[in-house]
Amino acid sequence: MIHSIAGSMALFFYKKDLIKEDEIEVYEYGAELLCSTLLNVLGIAVLMCVLGTYFETLLYFAAFSPVRVTAGGYHAKTHLRCFLMSAGVYLLSMLLLNIPLPLPVPAAAGAAMTAAVIIFAPAEHRNRALTGDERAAFRRRAVVFAAAAAVLSCAAYIFSARAAACLFWGLVSAVLSMLAGVIENAVT
Structure with missing residues:
Protein backbone atom coordinates (compact mmCIF):
# COMPACT_ATOMS: atom_id res chain seq x y z
CA MET A 1 0.00 0.00 0.00
CA VAL A 41 4.65 8.82 13.97
CA LEU A 42 0.86 8.69 13.68
CA GLY A 43 0.77 5.24 15.30
CA ILE A 44 2.95 6.36 18.21
CA ALA A 45 0.84 9.52 18.60
CA VAL A 46 -2.34 7.42 18.82
CA LEU A 47 -0.76 5.13 21.42
CA MET A 48 0.51 8.17 23.35
CA CYS A 49 -3.00 9.65 23.44
CA VAL A 50 -4.61 6.34 24.44
CA LEU A 51 -2.05 5.79 27.21
CA GLY A 52 -1.97 9.45 28.27
CA THR A 53 1.84 9.40 28.24
CA TYR A 54 2.53 12.78 26.63
CA PHE A 55 5.49 13.92 28.74
CA GLU A 56 6.84 10.38 29.02
CA THR A 57 6.82 9.98 25.24
CA LEU A 58 8.75 13.22 24.75
CA LEU A 59 11.43 12.09 27.22
CA TYR A 60 11.55 8.59 25.72
CA PHE A 61 12.15 9.93 22.21
CA ALA A 62 14.58 12.58 23.48
CA ALA A 63 16.84 9.68 24.47
CA PHE A 64 15.86 7.21 21.74
CA SER A 65 16.00 9.31 18.57
CA PRO A 66 19.52 10.78 18.67
CA VAL A 67 21.06 7.42 19.61
CA ARG A 68 19.03 5.48 17.02
CA VAL A 69 19.82 7.95 14.21
CA THR A 70 23.57 7.98 14.90
CA ALA A 71 24.13 4.40 16.11
CA GLY A 72 21.98 2.76 13.45
CA GLY A 73 19.89 -0.28 14.12
CA TYR A 74 17.56 -2.99 12.99
CA HIS A 75 15.61 -2.48 9.76
CA ALA A 76 12.45 -4.56 9.33
CA LYS A 77 11.90 -6.17 5.94
CA THR A 78 8.49 -4.53 5.39
CA HIS A 79 6.83 -1.27 6.38
CA LEU A 80 4.18 -3.19 8.33
CA ARG A 81 6.82 -5.03 10.36
CA CYS A 82 8.61 -1.74 10.96
CA PHE A 83 5.39 -0.19 12.23
CA LEU A 84 4.55 -3.18 14.43
CA MET A 85 8.08 -3.38 15.86
CA SER A 86 8.24 0.36 16.55
CA ALA A 87 4.81 0.44 18.15
CA GLY A 88 5.50 -2.74 20.13
CA VAL A 89 8.82 -1.53 21.53
CA TYR A 90 7.31 1.85 22.41
CA LEU A 91 4.29 0.23 24.08
CA LEU A 92 6.49 -2.18 26.05
CA SER A 93 8.68 0.73 27.16
CA MET A 94 5.66 2.70 28.36
CA LEU A 95 4.41 -0.34 30.28
CA LEU A 96 7.83 -0.87 31.86
CA LEU A 97 7.63 2.65 33.31
CA ASN A 98 5.32 1.19 35.95
CA ILE A 99 8.11 -0.98 37.35
CA PRO A 100 10.21 1.07 39.79
CA LEU A 101 13.95 1.00 39.14
CA PRO A 102 16.39 1.74 41.96
CA LEU A 103 19.10 4.20 40.87
CA PRO A 104 21.88 1.59 40.56
CA VAL A 105 19.94 -0.15 37.76
CA PRO A 106 19.82 2.77 35.28
CA ALA A 107 23.34 3.81 36.29
CA ALA A 108 24.86 0.38 35.62
CA ALA A 109 22.72 -0.31 32.56
CA GLY A 110 23.42 3.18 31.19
CA ALA A 111 27.14 2.50 31.46
CA ALA A 112 26.67 -0.88 29.75
CA MET A 113 24.59 0.70 26.97
CA THR A 114 27.24 3.37 26.39
CA ALA A 115 29.94 0.68 26.30
CA ALA A 116 27.91 -1.25 23.71
CA VAL A 117 27.70 1.89 21.57
CA ILE A 118 31.46 2.45 21.90
CA ILE A 119 32.13 -1.12 20.75
CA PHE A 120 29.47 -1.68 18.07
CA ALA A 121 28.21 1.64 16.68
CA PRO A 122 27.27 2.32 14.03
CA ALA A 123 25.22 -0.62 12.79
CA GLU A 124 25.39 -0.08 9.05
CA HIS A 125 22.56 -0.89 6.69
CA ARG A 126 23.57 -3.20 3.85
CA ASN A 127 22.17 -0.73 1.31
CA ARG A 128 24.16 2.20 2.70
CA ALA A 129 27.82 1.47 3.32
CA LEU A 130 29.69 4.12 5.30
CA THR A 131 33.17 5.45 4.59
CA GLY A 132 35.76 5.26 7.35
CA ASP A 133 35.29 8.96 8.15
CA GLU A 134 31.49 8.62 8.23
CA ARG A 135 31.72 5.57 10.48
CA ALA A 136 34.01 7.43 12.92
CA ALA A 137 31.77 10.51 12.94
CA PHE A 138 28.60 8.47 13.55
CA ARG A 139 30.33 6.51 16.32
CA ARG A 140 31.51 9.71 18.06
CA ARG A 141 28.04 11.23 17.93
CA ALA A 142 26.37 8.01 19.06
CA VAL A 143 28.71 7.72 22.05
CA VAL A 144 28.04 11.33 23.04
CA PHE A 145 24.27 10.88 22.75
CA ALA A 146 24.26 7.54 24.60
CA ALA A 147 26.45 8.88 27.41
CA ALA A 148 24.31 12.01 27.66
CA ALA A 149 21.11 9.94 27.86
CA ALA A 150 22.64 7.72 30.55
CA VAL A 151 23.84 10.69 32.62
CA LEU A 152 20.56 12.58 32.17
CA SER A 153 18.63 9.49 33.20
CA CYS A 154 20.59 9.28 36.45
CA ALA A 155 20.36 13.05 37.05
CA ALA A 156 16.62 13.06 36.36
CA TYR A 157 16.23 10.41 39.05
CA ILE A 158 16.80 13.15 41.64
CA PHE A 159 13.61 14.88 40.51
CA SER A 160 11.45 12.06 39.18
CA ALA A 161 12.05 8.33 39.00
CA ARG A 162 9.44 8.13 36.21
CA ALA A 163 11.21 10.79 34.12
CA ALA A 164 14.50 8.95 34.65
CA ALA A 165 12.87 5.70 33.53
CA CYS A 166 11.57 7.35 30.34
CA LEU A 167 15.09 8.40 29.37
CA PHE A 168 16.47 5.03 30.45
CA TRP A 169 14.02 2.96 28.36
CA GLY A 170 14.56 5.24 25.36
CA LEU A 171 18.30 4.60 25.57
CA VAL A 172 17.83 0.86 26.09
CA SER A 173 15.45 0.62 23.11
CA ALA A 174 17.87 2.45 20.80
CA VAL A 175 20.88 0.39 21.87
CA LEU A 176 19.01 -2.92 21.59
CA SER A 177 17.94 -1.88 18.08
CA MET A 178 21.57 -1.14 17.25
CA LEU A 179 22.66 -4.55 18.57
CA ALA A 180 19.88 -6.26 16.57
CA GLY A 181 21.15 -4.43 13.48
CA VAL A 182 24.71 -5.58 14.16
CA ILE A 183 23.53 -9.18 14.54
CA GLU A 184 21.37 -8.93 11.41
CA ASN A 185 24.36 -7.65 9.42
CA ALA A 186 26.58 -10.44 10.73
CA VAL A 187 24.05 -13.13 9.79
CA THR A 188 23.23 -11.86 6.28
Whole structure:
Protein backbone atom coordinates (compact mmCIF):
# COMPACT_ATOMS: atom_id res chain seq x y z
CA MET A 1 0.00 0.00 0.00
CA ILE A 2 2.73 2.50 0.95
CA HIS A 3 4.68 1.55 -2.15
CA SER A 4 1.72 2.23 -4.44
CA ILE A 5 0.99 5.58 -2.74
CA ALA A 6 4.65 6.56 -3.14
CA GLY A 7 4.57 5.53 -6.80
CA SER A 8 1.45 7.62 -7.37
CA MET A 9 3.09 10.62 -5.71
CA ALA A 10 6.21 10.34 -7.87
CA LEU A 11 4.13 9.90 -11.02
CA PHE A 12 2.06 12.96 -10.08
CA PHE A 13 5.24 15.05 -9.76
CA TYR A 14 6.42 13.74 -13.13
CA LYS A 15 3.13 14.51 -14.89
CA LYS A 16 3.21 18.04 -13.47
CA ASP A 17 6.74 18.45 -14.90
CA LEU A 18 8.17 18.89 -11.41
CA ILE A 19 10.66 16.05 -11.86
CA LYS A 20 12.33 14.34 -14.81
CA GLU A 21 11.54 10.79 -15.88
CA ASP A 22 14.90 9.49 -14.67
CA GLU A 23 14.15 10.93 -11.19
CA ILE A 24 10.87 9.06 -10.70
CA GLU A 25 12.48 6.11 -8.89
CA VAL A 26 14.39 8.37 -6.49
CA TYR A 27 11.28 10.38 -5.64
CA GLU A 28 9.26 7.21 -5.26
CA TYR A 29 11.78 5.92 -2.72
CA GLY A 30 11.76 9.23 -0.85
CA ALA A 31 7.96 9.33 -0.81
CA GLU A 32 7.91 5.74 0.47
CA LEU A 33 10.19 6.68 3.37
CA LEU A 34 8.10 9.76 4.11
CA CYS A 35 4.83 7.79 4.13
CA SER A 36 6.35 5.07 6.32
CA THR A 37 7.71 7.62 8.78
CA LEU A 38 4.38 9.44 8.93
CA LEU A 39 2.59 6.14 9.60
CA ASN A 40 4.99 5.34 12.45
CA VAL A 41 4.65 8.82 13.97
CA LEU A 42 0.86 8.69 13.68
CA GLY A 43 0.77 5.24 15.30
CA ILE A 44 2.95 6.36 18.21
CA ALA A 45 0.84 9.52 18.60
CA VAL A 46 -2.34 7.42 18.82
CA LEU A 47 -0.76 5.13 21.42
CA MET A 48 0.51 8.17 23.35
CA CYS A 49 -3.00 9.65 23.44
CA VAL A 50 -4.61 6.34 24.44
CA LEU A 51 -2.05 5.79 27.21
CA GLY A 52 -1.97 9.45 28.27
CA THR A 53 1.84 9.40 28.24
CA TYR A 54 2.53 12.78 26.63
CA PHE A 55 5.49 13.92 28.74
CA GLU A 56 6.84 10.38 29.02
CA THR A 57 6.82 9.98 25.24
CA LEU A 58 8.75 13.22 24.75
CA LEU A 59 11.43 12.09 27.22
CA TYR A 60 11.55 8.59 25.72
CA PHE A 61 12.15 9.93 22.21
CA ALA A 62 14.58 12.58 23.48
CA ALA A 63 16.84 9.68 24.47
CA PHE A 64 15.86 7.21 21.74
CA SER A 65 16.00 9.31 18.57
CA PRO A 66 19.52 10.78 18.67
CA VAL A 67 21.06 7.42 19.61
CA ARG A 68 19.03 5.48 17.02
CA VAL A 69 19.82 7.95 14.21
CA THR A 70 23.57 7.98 14.90
CA ALA A 71 24.13 4.40 16.11
CA GLY A 72 21.98 2.76 13.45
CA GLY A 73 19.89 -0.28 14.12
CA TYR A 74 17.56 -2.99 12.99
CA HIS A 75 15.61 -2.48 9.76
CA ALA A 76 12.45 -4.56 9.33
CA LYS A 77 11.90 -6.17 5.94
CA THR A 78 8.49 -4.53 5.39
CA HIS A 79 6.83 -1.27 6.38
CA LEU A 80 4.18 -3.19 8.33
CA ARG A 81 6.82 -5.03 10.36
CA CYS A 82 8.61 -1.74 10.96
CA PHE A 83 5.39 -0.19 12.23
CA LEU A 84 4.55 -3.18 14.43
CA MET A 85 8.08 -3.38 15.86
CA SER A 86 8.24 0.36 16.55
CA ALA A 87 4.81 0.44 18.15
CA GLY A 88 5.50 -2.74 20.13
CA VAL A 89 8.82 -1.53 21.53
CA TYR A 90 7.31 1.85 22.41
CA LEU A 91 4.29 0.23 24.08
CA LEU A 92 6.49 -2.18 26.05
CA SER A 93 8.68 0.73 27.16
CA MET A 94 5.66 2.70 28.36
CA LEU A 95 4.41 -0.34 30.28
CA LEU A 96 7.83 -0.87 31.86
CA LEU A 97 7.63 2.65 33.31
CA ASN A 98 5.32 1.19 35.95
CA ILE A 99 8.11 -0.98 37.35
CA PRO A 100 10.21 1.07 39.79
CA LEU A 101 13.95 1.00 39.14
CA PRO A 102 16.39 1.74 41.96
CA LEU A 103 19.10 4.20 40.87
CA PRO A 104 21.88 1.59 40.56
CA VAL A 105 19.94 -0.15 37.76
CA PRO A 106 19.82 2.77 35.28
CA ALA A 107 23.34 3.81 36.29
CA ALA A 108 24.86 0.38 35.62
CA ALA A 109 22.72 -0.31 32.56
CA GLY A 110 23.42 3.18 31.19
CA ALA A 111 27.14 2.50 31.46
CA ALA A 112 26.67 -0.88 29.75
CA MET A 113 24.59 0.70 26.97
CA THR A 114 27.24 3.37 26.39
CA ALA A 115 29.94 0.68 26.30
CA ALA A 116 27.91 -1.25 23.71
CA VAL A 117 27.70 1.89 21.57
CA ILE A 118 31.46 2.45 21.90
CA ILE A 119 32.13 -1.12 20.75
CA PHE A 120 29.47 -1.68 18.07
CA ALA A 121 28.21 1.64 16.68
CA PRO A 122 27.27 2.32 14.03
CA ALA A 123 25.22 -0.62 12.79
CA GLU A 124 25.39 -0.08 9.05
CA HIS A 125 22.56 -0.89 6.69
CA ARG A 126 23.57 -3.20 3.85
CA ASN A 127 22.17 -0.73 1.31
CA ARG A 128 24.16 2.20 2.70
CA ALA A 129 27.82 1.47 3.32
CA LEU A 130 29.69 4.12 5.30
CA THR A 131 33.17 5.45 4.59
CA GLY A 132 35.76 5.26 7.35
CA ASP A 133 35.29 8.96 8.15
CA GLU A 134 31.49 8.62 8.23
CA ARG A 135 31.72 5.57 10.48
CA ALA A 136 34.01 7.43 12.92
CA ALA A 137 31.77 10.51 12.94
CA PHE A 138 28.60 8.47 13.55
CA ARG A 139 30.33 6.51 16.32
CA ARG A 140 31.51 9.71 18.06
CA ARG A 141 28.04 11.23 17.93
CA ALA A 142 26.37 8.01 19.06
CA VAL A 143 28.71 7.72 22.05
CA VAL A 144 28.04 11.33 23.04
CA PHE A 145 24.27 10.88 22.75
CA ALA A 146 24.26 7.54 24.60
CA ALA A 147 26.45 8.88 27.41
CA ALA A 148 24.31 12.01 27.66
CA ALA A 149 21.11 9.94 27.86
CA ALA A 150 22.64 7.72 30.55
CA VAL A 151 23.84 10.69 32.62
CA LEU A 152 20.56 12.58 32.17
CA SER A 153 18.63 9.49 33.20
CA CYS A 154 20.59 9.28 36.45
CA ALA A 155 20.36 13.05 37.05
CA ALA A 156 16.62 13.06 36.36
CA TYR A 157 16.23 10.41 39.05
CA ILE A 158 16.80 13.15 41.64
CA PHE A 159 13.61 14.88 40.51
CA SER A 160 11.45 12.06 39.18
CA ALA A 161 12.05 8.33 39.00
CA ARG A 162 9.44 8.13 36.21
CA ALA A 163 11.21 10.79 34.12
CA ALA A 164 14.50 8.95 34.65
CA ALA A 165 12.87 5.70 33.53
CA CYS A 166 11.57 7.35 30.34
CA LEU A 167 15.09 8.40 29.37
CA PHE A 168 16.47 5.03 30.45
CA TRP A 169 14.02 2.96 28.36
CA GLY A 170 14.56 5.24 25.36
CA LEU A 171 18.30 4.60 25.57
CA VAL A 172 17.83 0.86 26.09
CA SER A 173 15.45 0.62 23.11
CA ALA A 174 17.87 2.45 20.80
CA VAL A 175 20.88 0.39 21.87
CA LEU A 176 19.01 -2.92 21.59
CA SER A 177 17.94 -1.88 18.08
CA MET A 178 21.57 -1.14 17.25
CA LEU A 179 22.66 -4.55 18.57
CA ALA A 180 19.88 -6.26 16.57
CA GLY A 181 21.15 -4.43 13.48
CA VAL A 182 24.71 -5.58 14.16
CA ILE A 183 23.53 -9.18 14.54
CA GLU A 184 21.37 -8.93 11.41
CA ASN A 185 24.36 -7.65 9.42
CA ALA A 186 26.58 -10.44 10.73
CA VAL A 187 24.05 -13.13 9.79
CA THR A 188 23.23 -11.86 6.28
